[in-house]
Amino acid sequence: MWTYVVRRLLYNVPVYLGIIALMMAMLRVRNPVMMFLGKSATEEQIADLTERIGLARPFFFQYLEFLGQVFTLNFSQESWQQPGKTVGDLLSDAIVPTLWITVPSLIITAGIAIAVGLVSAFFRGRALDKSLVLVATLGMCISYLVYIIFGQYFGAYKLNDALAGEGPFDGKLFAIESWEPGFPGNWIHFCLLPVIINVVVAMGYDTRFYRAVMVEESTRDYITTAKAKGASKRKVMFVHMLKNAMIPIITRVMTTLPFLFVGSVLLESYFNIPGMGRELLTAINELDFPVTQTFTAVFAALFIVTNVLTDVLYALVDPRVRLS
Amino acid sequence: MWGYTPWPIAALATPRARLLPRIHSKRELFPPRKTMSRKSLSPRLSVLALGLLAAVSPVAADPGGAADPGAGGAGDNPTVLNLPMRSGGPKSMDPVFGSTVYDNKAAAQVYETLLQYKYLVRPQEYEPLLLAELPKLSADGLTYSFRLKEGVHFHDDPCFPGGKGRHITSEDVFYSWKRMADLSNKPKSWWLFDQKIVGFDQYRAEQNAAAEDGGKFDYDAPVEGFRVINDREFEVVLLKKVFGFRWTLTMFQTSIVAREAVETYGTRIARHPVGTGPFTMAEADWTATKMVFNRNPNYHECYYPTEWMPEDVEAGFTEAAGQRLPIADRLVMPFYPQDQPMWLKFREGGLDFTQVPAENFREAINRRKGTLKPAYADEGITYHPVPLLDFIFRGFNMEDPLLGGYTDEKRYLRQAISLAIDWEEFNDSFYNNENVIYDGAVPPGLDGHPPEGRMEGAHRGKQLERAKELLAKAGYPDGKGLPVINYYSSNNANGTEQSQLTTRQLAAIGIKLNPRLSEFASVIEALNTKKAPMFSYAWSSDYPDGENNLSLFYGPNESPGNNHFNYKNEEYDRLYEQIQEMDPSPERSAIFERMQEILAYDTPFAGAMARTRKYLVNPWLKNFKPSEDFYNWAKYLDLDESKHK
Numbered sequence: 001m002w003t004y005v006v007r008r009l010l011y012n013v014p015v016y017l018g019i020i021a022l023m024m025a026m027l028r029v030r031n032p033v034m035m036f037l038g039k040s041a042t043e044e045q046i047a048d049l050t051e052r053i054g055l056a057r058p059f060f061f062q063y064l065e066f067l068g069q070v071f072t073l074n075f076s077q078e079s080w081q082q083p084g085k086t087v088g089d090l091l092s093d094a095i096v097p098t099l100w101i102t103v104p105s106l107i108i109t110a111g112i113a114i115a116v117g118l119v120s121a122f123f124r125g126r127a128l129d130k131s132l133v134l135v136a137t138l139g140m141c142i143s144y145l146v147y148i149i150f151g152q153y154f155g156a157y158k159l160n161d162a163l164a165g166e167g168p169f170d171g172k173l174f175a176i177e178s179w180e181p182g183f184p185g186n187w188i189h190f191c192l193l194p195v196i197i198n199v200v201v202a203m204g205y206d207t208r209f210y211r212a213v214m215v216e217e218s219t220r221d222y223i224t225t226a227k228a229k230g231a232s233k234r235k236v237m238f239v240h241m242l243k244n245a246m247i248p249i250i251t252r253v254m255t256t257l258p259f260l261f262v263g264s265v266l267l268e269s270y271f272n273i274p275g276m277g278r279e280l281l282t283a284i285n286e287l288d289f290p291v292t293q294t295f296t297a298v299f300a301a302l303f304i305v306t307n308v309l310t311d312v313l314y315a316l317v318d319p320r321v322r323l324s
Numbered sequence: 325m326w327g328y329t330p331w332p333i334a335a336l337a338t339p340r341a342r343l344l345p346r347i348h349s350k351r352e353l354f355p356p357r358k359t360m361s362r363k364s365l366s367p368r369l370s371v372l373a374l375g376l377l378a379a380v381s382p383v384a385a386d387p388g389g390a391a392d393p394g395a396g397g398a399g400d401n402p403t404v405l406n407l408p409m410r411s412g413g414p415k416s417m418d419p420v421f422g423s424t425v426y427d428n429k430a431a432a433q434v435y436e437t438l439l440q441y442k443y444l445v446r447p448q449e450y451e452p453l454l455l456a457e458l459p460k461l462s463a464d465g466l467t468y469s470f471r472l473k474e475g476v477h478f479h480d481d482p483c484f485p486g487g488k489g490r491h492i493t494s495e496d497v498f499y500s501w502k503r504m505a506d507l508s509n510k511p512k513s514w515w516l517f518d519q520k521i522v523g524f525d526q527y528r529a530e531q532n533a534a535a536e537d538g539g540k541f542d543y544d545a546p547v548e549g550f551r552v553i554n555d556r557e558f559e560v561v562l563l564k565k566v567f568g569f570r571w572t573l574t575m576f577q578t579s580i581v582a583r584e585a586v587e588t589y590g591t592r593i594a595r596h597p598v599g600t601g602p603f604t605m606a607e608a609d610w611t612a613t614k615m616v617f618n619r620n621p622n623y624h625e626c627y628y629p630t631e632w633m634p635e636d637v638e639a640g641f642t643e644a645a646g647q648r649l650p651i652a653d654r655l656v657m658p659f660y661p662q663d664q665p666m667w668l669k670f671r672e673g674g675l676d677f678t679q680v681p682a683e684n685f686r687e688a689i690n691r692r693k694g695t696l697k698p699a700y701a702d703e704g705i706t707y708h709p710v711p712l713l714d715f716i717f718r719g720f721n722m723e724d725p726l727l728g729g730y731t732d733e734k735r736y737l738r739q740a741i742s743l744a745i746d747w748e749e750f751n752d753s754f755y756n757n758e759n760v761i762y763d764g765a766v767p768p769g770l771d772g773h774p775p776e777g778r779m780e781g782a783h784r785g786k787q788l789e790r791a792k793e794l795l796a797k798a799g800y801p802d803g804k805g806l807p808v809i810n811y812y813s814s815n816n817a818n819g820t821e822q823s824q825l826t827t828r829q830l831a832a833i834g835i836k837l838n839p840r841l842s843e844f845a846s847v848i849e850a851l852n853t854k855k856a857p858m859f860s861y862a863w864s865s866d867y868p869d870g871e872n873n874l875s876l877f878y879g880p881n882e883s884p885g886n887n888h889f890n891y892k893n894e895e896y897d898r899l900y901e902q903i904q905e906m907d908p909s910p911e912r913s914a915i916f917e918r919m920q921e922i923l924a925y926d927t928p929f930a931g932a933m934a935r936t937r938k939y940l941v942n943p944w945l946k947n948f949k950p951s952e953d954f955y956n957w958a959k960y961l962d963l964d965e966s967k968h969k
Contacts (some may be wrong), residue, residue, distance in 0.1 A: 034852045034884065035845035038423050040515040041852070041884050048507050048532075081415050083510075084594035093612060149664060157668040176672060177665035178613050178658065270662045274612025278661070282412055287845055 001315070005308055012304045019300045020070070024063055024293060028055070032287030036080065053080065070297045081288040090279055090291055091298070097179050098263035098275035100191050105198035106260060109206055110253055112199070117210025118237050121218050132207065139204030148270045151197040152176060177272035194271050198264070206252070213248045217241045246317040254310040258302040402653035403963050405945075406675050408666050413612070413659040416594040417605070419579040420503045423512040425955070428576045432956035433617050433655060434479070435579035435599035438470065438497070439570065441954040444632035444641055447769055448868040448953055450574050453626075454492065454600065456556075459573075465565035465905070470497075472556045476624040481598045483588035489622060492580055492600060494558035498550045499543055500580045506541045507532050513577040520569060522561045523548030543583070565905035571867035574954065600624065602650035602959035617655040617958075628947070628960055639706075641949050650959035651947070673969030676945040676961075680938040685756050688940060694758070696940075704943030704967060708950045709936045711760060713767045713865035715873055717931030718745060718826065723890045724857040726807060735927060736798035737806075739783045741858075742930035743794065744833045745826065746786035751933065753825060754818050758936040764920040765873045767934045771908060772870030772916030781924040791833045803834020812856035815841040822860065852884035861888065868953060870916050871903050877923060889928040896922045943967040 033049045034041060050056045054065070069077065075088030082090070116132055123129045156174040163173055174193040180186045217223065218241060226240045263277035276295070283291035314321045414430040416422050422431055440453035452458055454476055460469045478489035504511045505528035517524055527547045535541045549561040562569060572578060585598035596607045603617035610616075626649040632642050644651065660666035663681035670678035680688055688700050689707065696707040720738050722728040727738060747761040760768050762777030763784055785791070792802065800806040813823045823839040830837055837858075840850075850856040863886075865872045878900045881887035899919050906912040923929070939950040944967040947960050 030845055031849050032845070034848050036510075036512075038512050040513070040886055042515075042518075043884055045507075045514065046852075046884060049510060052507065052510070078591060082594075083416050083418065083421055084589075084592040084596070152664060152668065157672060160672060176668045176674070177660070270665060272613050272658070272660065272662075272665055278412070279612075285843065286415075 001312065005312060008308045008311065009304070012308070016300055016304060017067070020067065020293075020297055021063060023296045024066065025059070027287070027289055027292060028059065030287060031055075032080065032289060035287055066293055066297075070294075070301075075294055077290045077294075079283075079288055079291050081283070081286045081291075087290050087294045091276075091294065094263075094274060094276045094279040095261065096181070097273050098268070098277065099260065100179075100187060101194050101198065101267065101273060101275065102260040102263060104191070104195050105202065106253070106256055108195065109199045109202040110249075113203055113206030114210050114242070114249065116203075116207045117212075117214045118242065120207070120211040121214030121241075122233070122237055124215055124218070129211075133211070136204040136207040136211075139200065140208070144201050144264075145266055147197050147201050148266055151193060151200075152270060155193045155196070175271075177270070179271070179273045190271075190273075194267050194273065198267065209252060210245075210249070213245050214241060217245045220244070243317075247314060250313050250317060251310060254306050254313065257306045258299060261302055262299060403651070403965075404654045404656060405652045405958060405961055405963065406656050406658070407958060407961075408669070408675050408678060409615075409657050409659050410663070410666060410679055411659060412661040413615070417597040417610075418509070418594040419500070419577050419581060420506075420509050420511040420513070421594060422577065425952075429955040430605075430615060430657065431576045431579060431597070431599075432601070432954070433603040433958055434597040434601040434605055435576065435581065436476075436601050436956070437574055437576065437579050439573040440956060441574055441951070442631060443629050443951075443957055443960055444636050444949055445629075446633055450570065454580060459570070466562045468560045468562070468569075470494075470558050470560070472497075472558075473624060474556075476600050477622050478582045478585075478600055479598050479604045479620055480622065481582075481585060483582065483584040483598060489582075489598070489600075491555075493555040494552045495555075496580050496582065497558060498547070498552070499583045501550075501578060502527070502543050502547070503581070503586070504577070505531065506535075506543075508535060508541065513575075516572045516575065516577060520562055520564075520566055520572075521547070521549040522563055524550075567904060567907055568867065568869055568871055571869060575867065576955075601956070602626070603655055612659075614656060614658040617657070619650055619653045623650065626959070636949065639949070641947055644947050644960070644962060651962040652958070655958050670940065670942070673942065675942070676963070677939055677941040677948060677950070680940055682754075682756070685938070689756070689938065691756055700940070706941045706943070708939040708941060708948075709758065710939060710950045710952050711768055712935045712937055712952050713769065713868060714934035715765055715767055715863040715865070715876075715931070716759075716933040716935065717765075717861060717863075717929040718742075719859050719861050719889050719929045720927070721854055721857050721859075721888075721890055722892070722926075722928055723854055727809065727857045728890070730926065733798045735925070736794040737800065738927040738930075740791045740794040740798060740833060741830060741835060742783040742927055743785045743787045743791035744830050744835065745930050746829055747784070747931070747933050748786070749829070750822065750825065754822060755933075755935065758938065760934045760936070762932055762934065763924070765876065765923060765929070765932065766870035766916065766920065767865065767873065767932075770865070770868055770870045770873075771913055772874070772920070774917075774920070779920060779924060781921055783924065783927055783930070785829070785930075788832055795833055795835070800834070803836065806835060808836045808838045809858050810840050810856070811837040811858045811860070812840045812842075812847050812850050813860040814844045814847050816844065819860070826860070851888040854883050854890060856888075859888070871900075874900055874903070874916070874919055877919075877928060891923075891926070891928040893922055893926065942969075944969075 031050075033046050033053070033055065037045055037049060054062060069075070075091060076086050079085050079087060079090060120129045120132045156176045159173055160176070172189070175190045179190045222240060222244065223236060226236050231240065261276060262280065263275040265277040265281045267273070268275040268278040269281070280292070280295045282288070283295065409426055409429055411426045414422065414424070414426040416427055417431050417434065419431055419435055422428065436454050438452070438454050438459075439450045442449045442451050452473065454473055456471045456473045461467070462469075472492060472494065476492045478484065478492065480487055480489045484490055501517065503509050504514055504517055505524065514528075519525060524547050527545060531541045531545060549563075551559040551561065553559065580600060581593070582598045585596070586593050589596045592607070595610055597605055602620055602623050604620050605615060605617045628644040628647040628649060628651070630645045636642050658669075658675075663683065666675065666678055667681055667684050669675050685691070688697055689695070690697055694709070696705065700707075718741075720727045722730075728734065751757050751759045751761060760777065761784075762768060762773065763779035763782035764772070764774050766772035768777065795801065795803060811823065811826065813819050820841055823837075823841060827837040827839060840856075847856070847859065847861075851859060851861070863873065863876060875881060876886050877889060877891045877893075877896060878887055879892040879897045882890045882892070896919055899915050903912055903915050903919075906915075937950070937952050941948050941950075944964045946962040946964055949957070951957060
């Protein structure tokens with residue numbers, strides 16, 4: 001297995017180098033210096049700063065230097081737009097709030113969606129199935145932004161208003177915005193509402209996906225055999241069907257993993273959560289190359305690693321899969 | 325021998341109301357909190373609430389995230405201001421690196437300048453802040469003499485021996501300004517000193533060259549125009565008379581920093597400010613979502629102003645006259661990259677004021693009357709529209725082969741475009757009719773702004789027939805034969821929609837636009853490289869003097885400088901150089917008028933419009949007279965907790 005893992009990782013090295021080269025080239029279509037210096041820049045200042053931040057050197061040298069930083073895990077380069085903070089500082093500060101939202105969201109969504117998918121598949125074609133599919137489809141039709149805006153308005157502002165002066169919250173059950181570390185109190189206050197919104201949004205997509213997977217599994221011969229042998233409905237669903245549906249479930253969950261570290265630009269922006277999505281968007285908007293490059297490089301690495309891990313997990317859950 | 329005269333402050337202001345005499349008032353600094361009234365709660369919500377009691381109880385103590393940031397000397401019942409910042413936050417607290425409004429809002433709480441704006445006086449005037457008195461100006465107008473105020477200390481910080489902030493000195497002023505010359509600091513505002521002080525440009529060139537050659541930027545090397553008399557007194561010698569220089573001394577980029585702090589913290593000074601201001605901020609108190617400032621216990625003697633406008637009495641802005649500053653103990657500044665959470669937080673009572681987002685305007689303001697809606701007024705909320713020193717326009721690149729040039733045909737073409745643009749429609753469609761439309765380049769409230777905003781010879785639309793005539797005279801009857809014009813605009817909030825409106829308005833006379841929408845950085849790049857034939861742009865005055873706006877058309881400032889029109893006119897340039905050296909006077913005003921006539925004739929821009937920023941203030945926030953021209957006003961603010969939600 002380890003040989004397979006190492007080989008797969010090596011195969012991906014050229015892909016990774018290509019991603020970084022492409023990303024760096026795309027960033028350099030725009031000149032950050034003029035934006036950085038603002039409205040009163042002189043030609044002399046532009047030339048000096050271009051030289052000072054290393055953009056005057058040939059692209060190949062900039063590329064090699066950045067690769068060196070990535071492969072030595074050297075994230076000590078200072079942000080161009082946030083002096084006093086290194087890229088490593090920004091990454092480490094942003095990752096925790098993001099994971100506080102995304103990990104619970106993934107776990108809850110996957111758990112509920114798989115269960116709903118199973119139920120829906122089991123009652124396929126009946127009223128319950130149709131209702132669940134209808135709700136999932138409706139959920140998919142509504143924009144993420146709508147969920148956020150309405151969720152914030154009703155889930156935080158209006159609910160808080162209704163709770164004002166009562167109980168221990170004094171109108172402050174869910175925060176309208178902001179983030180503070182701490183569990184469980186602060187997590188419920190600052191993170192639960194964004195997590196609920198995330199779950200509701202993802203439910204539509206995931207439910208339909210898992211239902212389709214379960215429906216496909218429910219028509220397999222082994223299900224008929226299990227039923228013929230007198231296995232209970234619950235056992236058929238949660239033991240036989242669920243186990244055999246693990247490959248697509250793993251695929252779905254694993255492909256989601258890298259995105260856990262990216263967070264949600266919209267959600268973090270509206271709920272003022274200082275996570276990766278907000279940080280990345282700010283860096284892109286402000287042409288903060290060191291931050292954007294490092295975020296992208298880390299994300300690409302995570303994506304490749306989770307892809308390889310997915311293959312390994314296939315072999316672990318399905319004895320028919322051989323890693324070679 | 326120099327003959328000194330005080331700066332002609334009075335001449336700065338246009339006629340305004342008589343100032344009222346100094347009033348001293350003493351009052352309780354921390355009034356007792358009033359018990360809050362409580363609404364009834366539905367049983368279902370009560371169950372939900374109780375179910376989460378145990379888990380959330382730590383939150384209830386500090387729901388707004390305004391956690392105790394540390395020492396503030398505030399006692400048990402501190403006065404905590406919650407003032408929103410409508411952005412993702414500042415980027416740097418280092419005065420020489422900062423340049424945005426948000427950098428200014430943050431830095432102005434901890435750093436101070438030699439002069440400051442008078443808080444309550446309009447139009448704006450300045451007064452000493454770190455100085456004992458207004459600087460004195462030599463008879464030839466070239467040498468300024470300064471005397472620092474006694475008792476001004478830097479914040480206590482470990483960078484000082486014993487951690488005790490020392491007294492500021494004349495050397496601190498020059499050190500702080502020299503940092504602007506050091507390119508390794510990536511200074512953004514060198515233009516404030518560029519070609520203004522004797523020997524400073526030479527010093528900058530020499531020291532940066534030495535640093536580039538492997539040496540060091542020597543902050544101890546002398547600058548001919550910087551003269552230290554003693555620890556408290558110093559002189560600055562200018563290359564030529566520059567009236568705007570005194571306004572430079574109010575700008576946060578020229579704030580005084582401690583050399584020990586810069587040398588101790590390096591680039592971390594951007595997040596570890598050590599100034600003389602009314603508040604202090606620890607590094608840990610600047611998170612990604614907010615900043616927390618605490619009262620500076622060693623703040624020098626400053627008092628609430630005793631000069632105000634007549635209307636300030638009724639507004640209650642005068643009650644704190646003579647009170648020692650800062651009044652509040654703590655200042656929490658949460659960041660809002662999105663408007664909705666800021667608005668909801670304000671409505672919830674978690675913010676002391678808010679700017680009114682466009683999407684909430686109709687909810688709060690009666691559009692026709694421009695007054696607060698009764699539901700809001702009944703809550704005691706007050707509405708403060710604040711006109712900005714704004715210059716929003718559509719510009720032309722005077723070097724563009726199609727739109728540029730100084731022949732009559734080229735002028736007719738630009739004038740036709742200007743006449744086809746209907747600013748009233750922009751105001752109605754995008755700004756709830758709150759903006760001010762005016763002729764010329766000098767915004768309302770400043771000397772040089774035409775009476776009633778109207779100027780003879782201006783080409784203000786909408787005048788379609790006249791526009792068509794001029795277009796025909798330009799050689800393009802009904803737009804025939806005129807190539808499509810590339811029009812650069814930012815694709816920000818409503819940039820796309822505004823471009824569509826501009827396109828439609830010009831199509832009415834047969835002119836076709838090709839909107840090139842991109843993020844602001846790309847627009848700036850197109851302007852700096854002279855690639856944009858026509859563009860949408862806005863300029864906010866750096867200081868309240870029309871000269872600042874008129875510098876946008878000064879030939880030597882061509883792109884990548886401020887003159888993105890690349891406009892060149894000998895007479896205009898000569899007049900600009902003249903007003904730079906003049907103090908406010910009727911003669912200077914007349915020159916402003918003449919310069920704008922020249923601009924109207926050549927028409928390097930179509931416009932203009934000035935925005936109004938709309939503030940809603942909760943009833944418990946006291947002394948808040950909103951301003952968008954300066955940002956060190958948090959020190960004047962107080963709370964009336966009895967009115968708090």
